[in-house]
Amino acid sequence: xxxxxxxxxxxxNLNIVSVLDDxxxxxxxxxxxxxxxxxxKFSLENIQTPSSGNLYTPNFPDxxxxxxxxxxxxxxxxxxxxQAGYVTGHNHSLTGFEYHQGSETIVAITxxxxxxxxxxxxxxxxxxxxxxxVFFVNAGQAVxxxxxxxxxxxxxxxxxxxxxxxxxxxxxxxxxxENDKQKTLIKKNKWFIAHASEKDKIKNGAFPGLxxxxxxxxx
Numbered sequence: 001x002x003x004x005x006x007x008x009x010x011x012x013n014l015n016i017v018s019v020l021d022d023x024x025x026x027x028x029x030x031x032x033x034x035x036x037x038x039x040x041k042f043s044l045e046n047i048q049t050p051s052s053g054n055l056y057t058p059n060f061p062d063x064x065x066x067x068x069x070x071x072x073x074x075x076x077x078x079x080x081x082x083q084a085g086y087v088t089g090h091n092h093s094l095t096g097f098e099y100h101q102g103s104e105t106i107v108a109i110t111x112x113x114x115x116x117x118x119x120x121x122x123x124x125x126x127x128x129x130x131x132x133x134v135f136f137v138n139a140g141q142a143v144x145x146x147x148x149x150x151x152x153x154x155x156x157x158x159x160x161x162x163x164x165x166x167x168x169x170x171x172x173x174x175x176x177x178e179n180d181k182q183k184t185l186i187k188k189n190k191w192f193i194a195h196a197s198e199k200d201k202i203k204n205g206a207f208p209g210l211x212x213x214x215x216x217x218x219x
Contacts (some may be wrong), residue, residue, distance in 0.1 A: 001208070002069045003111060003136070003157060004016065004017075004018060007113070007136065007157060007219070008137050009089065010218040010219060011217060013017055013150065014134050014217075015086075015118070015134065016113065016134045016135070016136055017133065017134070017135060018132075018136050018137065018138075019057060019114075019135045019136070019141065019143050020138050021048050021119060021135075021143040021176050023133060023135075024135055024143075025119075026118065027116045027133070027135075027145060027146065027149045028103075028143050028144045028145040028149055029143065029144050030077075030141060030142070031072070031075070031105070031141055031142040031143065031144060032069060034068055034071050034072075034142065035068065035096060035139050036107055036141075037140065037143055038066060038068070038083070039063070039066045039068045039069070039080070039107060039109075039165065040107075040139065040140055041080075042062070042066070042212070043086065043098075043109040044109060045163060046062065047052075047060070047086055047088065047109075047163060049088045049089070049129050049160075049161040049163060050089055050090070050161065052087065052090060053090065054087065054088065054090065054091050054153055055087070055088050055089055055091025055195040056086075056087045056153075056166070056173075057082050057085045057086055057087075057146075058085040058166075058168070058172070058173050058174070059083050059084070059085050060084065060085045060086055060133075061082070063084040063085070063086075063165065064084060065129050068107070068142075069082075069084050069094055069111050069165075069167065069186055070126050071130070072084075072142070073167075076103055076105050076144050076167070077102070077103070077124055077167075077169065080169060080170075081091060081169070081170035082167055082168065082169065082170055083167070083168055083169070083170045083171070083172065084165065084166070084167045085165070085166050085186050086109075086163065086164065086165050086166060087153060087163075087164050087166050088161055088162060088163040088164070089153070089156075089161050089162065090156055090161050090162075091154065091155050091156065091162070091211060092155050092156060092216060092217045092218075092219065093131060093155070093156045093214050093215060093216040093217065094115045094152060094210070094214060094215040094216075095152065095153075095193055095194065095195050095197075095198050095201070095210075095214070096152050096193060096194040096201065096206070096210055097117055097127055097150040097152055097192070097193050097209075098150070098151065098152055098170055098190055098191060098192040099119055099147065099148070099149065099150050099151070099152065099187070099191050100168060100169070100189045100191075100195075101147055101169075101189055102147055102168065102172070102189070103145060103146055103147055104144075104145045104149075104151065104166065104167070104168050105141040105142060105143070105144050105145070105166070105167040105168075106137070106142065106143050106145065106164050106165070106166055106167075107165035107167075108137040108139050108140065108141050108143075108154075108164050109163040110137060110139050110157075110158065110160070110161075110162050110164075111136070111137065111138055111139050111157045111158070111162075112136075112137050112154040112155060112157060112161045112162040112164060113134060113136055113150075113154060113155040113156075113157060113217050114134070114135045114137060114138070114143075114145075114151060114154055114155075115132050115133075115135075115137065115144070115152070115155065115215055115217075116132060116133055116149055116150060116151050117131060117132045117133070117150035117151075118131070118132075118133060118148060118149070118150065119147075119148040119149070120148065121150075122150075122193075125143060125183060125184050125193060125207060125209045125210070126147060126193075126209050126211060127150065127193060128212045129195070129210060129211065129213055129214070129215055130212050130213070131210035132150075132215060134205055134215070134217075135216065136157075144174075155217040156217075156219065157217070157219060158219055159219065161179045168189075169189065170218055171188050171189065172187075172189040172190060173188065173189070173190050174187060174188045174201060175187060176188055181205070181219055183207055184194075184207050184209065186205065186206065192206060192207075193206070193207050193208070193209030193210050194206035194207065194208055194209070194210060195208070195210040195214060196208040196210065196211055
């Protein structure tokens with residue numbers, strides 16, 4: 001039994017499909033033809049993963065030397081300025097949704113799961129979690145998530161932490177002036193809604209726009 005089938009057997013309440021499935025096409029595209037082996041090897045050897053929680057680093061300078069990152073800059077962003085960093089940790093549930101103006105590109109260094117939604121399904125900044133779809137990404141695969149795709153921290157697929165490279169338009173997720181913050185705009189080019197159960201995030205100003213059950217990936 002492959003890992004996707006194993007995950008599905010542990011999560012019978014969810015329909016987990018590969019990003020190669022046609023269902024993914026409305027959310028993004030799989031980047032074909034690029035070799036990410038060197039980037040995967042470097043990341044596994046040089047990026048420290050946390051023992052608990054999650055960690056996002058927007059900019060990791062050593063990544064820019066890789067041809068794969070420069071190819072993403074050209075093919076996905078048309079040579080616009082980018083930032084390349086990483087996200088890693090022990091997440092296994094959907095605690096919020098975010099979106100950006102401009103695609104987010106994810107290179108899976110480990111196997112991981114993405115829980116995604118459509119921006120078009122937001123109504124007055126409210127989204128029902130039952131509308132979300134769940135996708136499996138193999139280590140070494142890279143996906144472009146369109147700017148209309150709601151997403152958040154990937155989920156791990158084993159007891160080990162997940163690790164992914166994240167490429168975005170330069171400046172995304174940097175701090176806003178306090179006067180520039182809006183209902184869901186909490187950082188530059190980051191619109192975010194928290195799940196209603198995330199009391200700490202809401203206390204810190206996040207809008208509780210994600211309603212319904214908390215989607216959790218059992219492993």
